Amino acid sequence: MRLWSLRSTSLSPIPISLAIAPTSLFFLPFFVFFRFITTPQLYYTQIYKTFLNPENILSIFKFSQSTPNVPGKQSKERKYFALFILAILALFFFYASFPLLLGISGAAILYVLLKPIYLKLEGKLGNKCLxxxxxxxxSLLLIILPIFxxxxxxxxxISDFLANPENIAQFASVFPDETLLDAEKFVKGHIMEISNFATGLSLTALDTTVSILVNLTVMYIILYYLLTENKKASRAMKNILPFTKKNTEKLxxxxxxxxxxxxxxxxxxxxMMGVLFGTGLYLVGASNVFFWTVAGTISAxxxxIGMQIVWIPITLYYIFExxxxxxxAIALWGAFLSYIFDGYTRQFVQKKIAEIHPFVSIIGLIxxxxxxxxTGIIIGPLLIxxxxxxxxxxxxxxxxxxS
Known part of the structure; x- marks a missing residue:
């Protein structure tokens, strides 16, 4: 059974090897390793001959005593040393750029989405930079700013809801008195822990905000050069990837x-599901419609799992109330969206664009x-x-x- 089925899209037929350029840097040690050993005559024993043979390990540190540019054993030693340095630098690059993974992945994603638009603009304007x-x-107007x-x-x-005592009292009235008394005792007994948690949460929020701004900056810098220098970078990636030209273009x-x-x-x-769900909530007079619309869109x-994790708790809340x-009404509308509308609409849209197996998506999300x-909601499925x-x-x- 195939993990997924992919169909062709209406994107430009020009090879877009550059789309995987940022993410592929994290697989550089893997590529270099198999680029060196994957020839039929070397097979699996090459791993031992190259990396685990004591003579080769010692020769890495003795190569400088040999005469430069002499063919044979000395050139092989230089190749081992170059491979060793490249692997160390690749691992360091992976470790150092790990906090920027969201920005790097975002640049790759936006490159694929924006490249057809960029090519049309370049054809009309005749200027790469512009x-x-x-x-x-x-992308800033249609994607980033709407998300923020x-x-x-x-x-x-959420802030308006929490700032209104009537809303909190109404929410608390749903629960039995015994539950509220237990909650009050817990809060009084752990007031310091809760205060420390709130302080730590504020610092985490500040750190997350700074990280997002840095990643956005990195993403747009990388994306700019991916678009303007796409041909050069594409040729470079074809040379780095350990596959034939045909398979590189296929990848x-x-x-x-x-x-x-x-x-x-x-x-x-x-x-579509989020907007329809929010419209249904508005028509039946539910509260905090905008928040639940956003939550429904994200869960979809x-x-x-989908939107069930949103409409089922809302339904239970109004039952208790x-x-x-x-x-x-919310249960019927949510069930329709989750079990009928989602299936037919997703199948139709994926036929027009492309299809990916849910197994890949959910494992990537987890x-x-x-x-x-x-941020793993974006990075996870992409890496998997x-x-x-x-x-x-x-x-x-x-x-x-x-074989």
Missing amino acids: SAVFALLL GIAYLAFID ASEFSNVINATFLGNGIVAI IIPI GSYFTAG IGVTYFGV ALFVLIAKIFREEYLLSW
């Missing part, structure tokens, strides 16, 4: 399909959120998909030829 600036401004605007409005909505094409399936396909469906991105009509936090793509092409190019 075309890239317009493309960056377009929605997050800010949701934050204001770039399928990687662009993964990005379109993840961010265009799922994004369009999630926005998650495969399999005694608003049975509102609860029933791993991404575990190791990268909220890239790993599977590279493994698939590596198998076709090397392992099948050995």
